[in-house]
Amino acid sequence: MSVETAKNGEKLELISFEIAGQGFCIDTQSVREIRGWTPPTLMPNAPPYVLGVINLRGVVMPVLDLRARLGFGDTSATSRHVYVVVQQDDRVVGLMVDAVQETFSVDPEMLHAPPRMDYGDAPPLVDAILTLEGRMLSRLVLGSLLPEPAEAPLQAALVAA
Template sequence: MQASTALVAPDATAAALASEFLAFTLGQEEYGIHILKVQELRGYETPTRIANAPEYIKGVVNLRGIIVPIIDMRIRLNLGAPTYDQFTVVIILNVAGRTIGMVVDSVSDVIMLSPEQVKPAPEMGTALKTDYLIGLGTLDQRMVILVDIDKLMSGSELGLIDTLGS
């Protein structure tokens, strides 16, 4: 009896350590955020602009009575001019107890990654800020840039978002 329990335990542990990420694209790259941060997916609708907001904050939308700031990640990450089409998706997130919408080019799927499939992000020195990266997820021939959305949305941005949402 003891031997069969020992054989089951490592697999159960590995399953418990595996993490699910929502994979999405920005430009030519594929990114992933932890699935537990995602509240829902919505098609892109033009938000109401807020005067004097940074360019990457497209505005706000009313989501069932909650005013949700919408952040365009292509602008936020300096990935070129965004285009909005039928594939553009707004990922509604829960970040630090706040509801935020994140505009991405498209959403592909939910991927399961074990700790062995997540490699540390490369050191870029001071030329590129990478402290918001969890690492790089490898899945067959895919490489997914895993983003810590809490770190990416810094405290000062969340303060700004609080101001916009009130």
């Protein structure tokens, strides 16, 4: 839900987390679970912010270094980091963050549009800024964070045939 489409009177449920000392949040409707860090299996030719894949109860899912994805440099992962497992449409992805802070409800009127900036052809990663108890949180756009899904090699071969 964007700043423009938030309905009056409807509370937004958000979860906040920290990356590189900065506060971020996403809608809780997208969060499936929070999981402790485990080392991922590397994937060749993945974007630099894709750490690899992990097995989540029989489902192999990619995990992203959210610090790197947001342009704050690579994370030196430790057992203190966590994965926020999110679902965007039919895709399940783990977002590695430094720490999860809290879940909370806010009125949509508390969200402010971020300043306009030139992102080139890339979609913006933040759709709202929230000032809460003396701190600022940037609400992330999951669809913009996730890498475009590649076609499975078998599907590509079948289409070409």
